[in-house]
Amino acid sequence: EAQVTQNPRYLITVTGKKLTVTCSQNMNHEYMSWYRQDPGLGLRQIYYSMNVEVTDKGDVPEGYKVSRKEKRNFPLILESPSPNQTSLYFCASTQTGTGISGANVLTFGAGSRLTVL
Amino acid sequence: GQSLEQPSEVTAVEGAIVQINCTYQTSGFYGLSWYQQHDGGAPTFLSYNALDGLEETGRFSSFLSRSDSYGYLLLQELQMKDSASYFCAVRHRIAGGKLIFGQGTELSVKP
Numbered sequence: 001e002a003q004v005t006q007n008p009r010y011l012i013t014v015t016g017k018k019l020t021v022t023c024s025q026n027m028n029h030e031y032m033s034w035y036r037q038d039p040g041l042g043l044r045q046i047y048y049s050m051n052v053e054v055t056d057k058g059d060v061p062e063g064y065k066v067s068r069k070e071k072r073n074f075p076l077i078l079e080s081p082s083p084n085q086t087s088l089y090f091c092a093s094t095q096t097g098t099g100i101s102g103a104n105v106l107t108f109g110a111g112s113r114l115t116v117l
Numbered sequence: 118g119q120s121l122e123q124p125s126e127v128t129a130v131e132g133a134i135v136q137i138n139c140t141y142q143t144s145g146f147y148g149l150s151w152y153q154q155h156d157g158g159a160p161t162f163l164s165y166n167a168l169d170g171l172e173e174t175g176r177f178s179s180f181l182s183r184s185d186s187y188g189y190l191l192l193q194e195l196q197m198k199d200s201a202s203y204f205c206a207v208r209h210r211i212a213g214g215k216l217i218f219g220q221g222t223e224l225s226v227k228p
Contacts, residue, residue: 031214033214033216035218037157040125040220041220042204042218042219042220042221043160043204043206043218043221044218045215045216045217045218048214048215048216049214050213050214056214056215058215058216059215059217088157090159090160092160104147104148104150104165104206104208104216105150105162105165106152106160106162106216107162108159108160108161109159110158110159111157111158111159
C-alpha cells in the first residue's frame with residue numbers, strides 16, 4: 001500500500017530532551033516536507049526537501065532540523081524541544097517529476113502528536 | 118507577506134450546496150489546491166486548479182481566478198461525512214517547494 005509512515009504517533013517529552021520524529025514513504029517520491037498544525041493556524045511548513053541531500057526552510061524552521069540522506073526517509077529532529085513546539089506534526093510527500101502540478105498533490109502521514117512539558 | 122484567507126466555520130444542511138472561499142495575498146505561485154481533514158487525521162487531496170476556471174471531481178468542484186486572487190471549493194449534495202476541515206494551499210513559484218496553507222474552514226453538516 002502506498003503510504004507515508006510517521007513514528008511515533010504520540011509522544012510526551014520534557015524540555016531539552018532531544019527527539020526525532022521519523023518519516024518514511026514507499027512511493028519513490030522526490031519531494032518530502034514537514035508541517036505543524038496548531039489550532040486556528042492551519043498547516044505551517046517547517047522544512048521541505050526537493051530530493052536527496054537537498055533541504056530548505058519553510059515558514060517556521062526555528063528549533064528544528066532535518067536531513068535527507070535517502071530518498072524514502074525525512075526525519076524531523078528537535079535538538080532541544082521547548083513547550084512552544086507542542087503541536088501536531090505531519091509529514092508529506094509527492095512526485096515532482098510530472099510537472100508543475102506534482103508538488104501540489106501531497107500524500108500525508110497520519111500525524112505525530114507531540115507534547116513538550 | 119504571503120497569506121491565504123478562509124472563513125473559519127461554515128454550517129450547512131444535508132443535501133445542500135456549500136461554497137468555501139479562499140482569497141490570497143501571494144504573488145507568484147503555482148495553482149490552488151484543496152485538502153480535506155477529518156478530526157485531526159491526515160489531510161487528503163481533493164482538487165487542484167493550475168489555471169483559471171472550474172475543475173469538477175464528482176460532488177466537489179474548485180474554481181480559481183488569478184486576476185481576482187480568489188478561489189473556492191464547491192461541495193454539492195452535502196452528506197454528513199463531509200463534516201471536516203478544508204484547507205486551500207498554494208505553491209511558491211520561486212521557492213518551488215514552499216507551500217502555504219490557509220488556516221482552514223471547519224464545515225459542519227447538519228441533518
